[in-house]
Amino acid sequence: MAEVVAEREFALNLKERREQVKMDRSALADLLEISTDRLADWENGRGLENLTLQEMSRLAETLGTSIGALAPEAENDLENGALYQLPDQRSVLKGVRGGTDYYVYHCLVRTRTAPSMVPLVVDVLVDDPKEAKFNDGHAGSEFIFVLEGEVHMMWGDPENPNETVLPTGSSLYLEPYVRHAFTATEGSGGARLLAVNF
Amino acid sequence: MAEVVAEREFALNLKERREQVKMDRSALADLLEISTDRLADWENGRGLENLTLQEMSRLAETLGTSIGALAPEAENDLENGALYQLPDQRSVLKGVRGGTDYYVYHCLVRTRTAPSMVPLVVDVLVDDPKEAKFNDGHAGSEFIFVLEGEVHMMWGDPENPNETVLPTGSSLYLEPYVRHAFTATEGSGGARLLAVNF
Amino acid sequence: MAEVVAEREFALNLKERREQVKMDRSALADLLEISTDRLADWENGRGLENLTLQEMSRLAETLGTSIGALAPEAENDLENGALYQLPDQRSVLKGVRGGTDYYVYHCLVRTRTAPSMVPLVVDVLVDDPKEAKFNDGHAGSEFIFVLEGEVHMMWGDPENPNETVLPTGSSLYLEPYVRHAFTATEGSGGARLLAVNF
Amino acid sequence: MAEVVAEREFALNLKERREQVKMDRSALADLLEISTDRLADWENGRGLENLTLQEMSRLAETLGTSIGALAPEAENDLENGALYQLPDQRSVLKGVRGGTDYYVYHCLVRTRTAPSMVPLVVDVLVDDPKEAKFNDGHAGSEFIFVLEGEVHMMWGDPENPNETVLPTGSSLYLEPYVRHAFTATEGSGGARLLAVNF
Numbered sequence: 142m143a144e145v146v147a148e149r150e151f152a153l154n155l156k157e158r159r160e161q162v163k164m165d166r167s168a169l170a171d172l173l174e175i176s177t178d179r180l181a182d183w184e185n186g187r188g189l190e191n192l193t194l195q196e197m198s199r200l201a202e203t204l205g206t207s208i209g210a211l212a213p214e215a216e217n218d219l220e221n222g223a224l225y226q227l228p229d230q231r232s233v234l235k236g237v238r239g240g241t242d243y244y245v246y247h248c249l250v251r252t253r254t255a256p257s258m259v260p261l262v263v264d265v266l267v268d269d270p271k272e273a274k275f276n277d278g279h280a281g282s283e284f285i286f287v288l289e290g291e292v293h294m295m296w297g298d299p300e301n302p303n304e305t306v307l308p309t310g311s312s313l314y315l316e317p318y319v320r321h322a323f324t325a326t327e328g329s330g331g332a333r334l335l336a337v338n339f
Numbered sequence: 340m341a342e343v344v345a346e347r348e349f350a351l352n353l354k355e356r357r358e359q360v361k362m363d364r365s366a367l368a369d370l371l372e373i374s375t376d377r378l379a380d381w382e383n384g385r386g387l388e389n390l391t392l393q394e395m396s397r398l399a400e401t402l403g404t405s406i407g408a409l410a411p412e413a414e415n416d417l418e419n420g421a422l423y424q425l426p427d428q429r430s431v432l433k434g435v436r437g438g439t440d441y442y443v444y445h446c447l448v449r450t451r452t453a454p455s456m457v458p459l460v461v462d463v464l465v466d467d468p469k470e471a472k473f474n475d476g477h478a479g480s481e482f483i484f485v486l487e488g489e490v491h492m493m494w495g496d497p498e499n500p501n502e503t504v505l506p507t508g509s510s511l512y513l514e515p516y517v518r519h520a521f522t523a524t525e526g527s528g529g530a531r532l533l534a535v536n537f
Numbered sequence: 538m539a540e541v542v543a544e545r546e547f548a549l550n551l552k553e554r555r556e557q558v559k560m561d562r563s564a565l566a567d568l569l570e571i572s573t574d575r576l577a578d579w580e581n582g583r584g585l586e587n588l589t590l591q592e593m594s595r596l597a598e599t600l601g602t603s604i605g606a607l608a609p610e611a612e613n614d615l616e617n618g619a620l621y622q623l624p625d626q627r628s629v630l631k632g633v634r635g636g637t638d639y640y641v642y643h644c645l646v647r648t649r650t651a652p653s654m655v656p657l658v659v660d661v662l663v664d665d666p667k668e669a670k671f672n673d674g675h676a677g678s679e680f681i682f683v684l685e686g687e688v689h690m691m692w693g694d695p696e697n698p699n700e701t702v703l704p705t706g707s708s709l710y711l712e713p714y715v716r717h718a719f720t721a722t723e724g725s726g727g728a729r730l731l732a733v734n735f
Numbered sequence: 736m737a738e739v740v741a742e743r744e745f746a747l748n749l750k751e752r753r754e755q756v757k758m759d760r761s762a763l764a765d766l767l768e769i770s771t772d773r774l775a776d777w778e779n780g781r782g783l784e785n786l787t788l789q790e791m792s793r794l795a796e797t798l799g800t801s802i803g804a805l806a807p808e809a810e811n812d813l814e815n816g817a818l819y820q821l822p823d824q825r826s827v828l829k830g831v832r833g834g835t836d837y838y839v840y841h842c843l844v845r846t847r848t849a850p851s852m853v854p855l856v857v858d859v860l861v862d863d864p865k866e867a868k869f870n871d872g873h874a875g876s877e878f879i880f881v882l883e884g885e886v887h888m889m890w891g892d893p894e895n896p897n898e899t900v901l902p903t904g905s906s907l908y909l910e911p912y913v914r915h916a917f918t919a920t921e922g923s924g925g926a927r928l929l930a931v932n933f
Contacts, residue, residue, distance in 0.1 A: 190590060197590070221494065228506060256602035282453055286447065296420065297419045310460075314417075390787060391787055404809060413801035457755055646907060682929055707819060
């Protein structure tokens, strides 16, 4: 189902862009080295299921735009504007860093209508700040709330980081691309936090 | 301190906009019915501390732009890209709806660099879905995580809402402008959730 | 060449998104009903040239995002930040409306780095406002400058339009999605305008 | 009239932001060191005409946001979605660079609903590329169309610029912040171009 919608939207976007740049079908077909009939099929949503990344890339280039501008938007997966996840629907993944089990991630609700929102419950397994492993930072802002235990946070330059201790109930904002690392405080046996990337 | 920065930025934005629209000082001063000297002062950051909302509004209108485009950006309140709040720094506010104590809000970390992020721990005091009070929806998306208890959520049209029950550990996404109401499930004695508007 | 870049970028975006949502390769491969080896190939930029729109659509859906977020950005076609077009490089297209030759479009410089900018010189062939044909409006703002002749403009509701006459040297701004129609003024023999969509 | 609208909008934004961050009036008034009555007046649109930049700056800071987020949007100056300017409504300004008359600017239509759009007809007075004066680049993209004469364009690093000659009918795109300079070609007596910043 979703695929058919994707093709229909692609077909509409393709035709709209061609008309916007005042190209007629035969001119565009010539530039693409395909037949006018094939292009007409595409614009009517036929034969798009097997359109390849290479062909899309060339189409976008020829029309002076990006694949993203031609591609369909993500489908709405909300129910009347909301989407929820029950606790037993969480998927769980080990976060291994430098060969050791470092975090356990419990993945919370996600939606295609706000794909940059990625919320996680994170079990912080290591309780020794000397074992802290920095990530490389990431696009998107991050909000953190300490659910259980006491977190030792480091951020900035791993060679010379800022550091602080965050007890249960603390909250934190991290700007995009700030490198950071969490452990539980020394000997505390672990901690748990909620992280919302957005 | 912050005020002086605000004036300097306003002065720079004013001059830049005037030059962008190719107006000279005397022409702009004439349109504003002020002296060229006064405008020159403003563009050099002098006398702006008492510039009023009315004067700004007229300046923006005359320069064909908005106050927001002339006004200074919010100052960065981060420390090396991060900002945290300890639990004892939370401010707490009663959320009264329709005359009854309905929520208690515990305000978590906020930053001027991402003002739309407003995270809260919310105590849900009412444990009867028949007493649910809808809000009017709001700009911005909302993420919810159930910290304690069991939440009865309603959303959409208050006359004919969608409903669900969210046990501890559930998570939820709400689109902007979706009306919603939370209570604890009937007779459960209350619940607690974490809400992040972003 | 461009295709190889497209595949490399797609591969990076795919891996980054999978890691962002804390899915491991075997879990994603299972959901996609492909082998882990095939997914590993994709993430290393191999075998992507024939990835189809259907496969991309499913990948995006499974990763909770859009094709646009996975697809490569448009390649930069500027030369040190600029791109120009000489007069003899213009392509020309007839704009037929309702069976009559209505406009002639001369397509000016376009760049993939700002694809919504579409500038045109437009010959307005019809010189009778009673023959005006409205378009349906379009996304994007439009700036118009009358290069030659006198233009009769109508806009808004075609049943009850606003109207004005714009002599040579007039300029005009049109908001997105405002329907409009141009002719030359009655009996004037045609006009020419420059239109910049942005 | 516009000022009253500005005050009403500011009042609404102020109240909305205070409620969004779950602050009650007395708490905010305390932080601002003003009386609760005064704040209540502001939120009801009274006494705002003389609110100063300093007071706004402090309000925004206390509410964790920017002046721009509290200030009113620019008023719509369009007529049914369009705005035009007749040739005799243009204002004209000399563009002096390094003490010499370098350009003459004829300012075309501008609208507060799209303030970054600044279209100009520019008379290029100097016809010797050796006299070229670079600007510092600017925010916003720029489209150029050569209306009359032949333009000598330089762009990039003034010490080692790219150069080209653009005859009448040429068009050009310039990325934000690219430094550039125009003269007419040597001995040609001047040129005229249309520039649209957007």
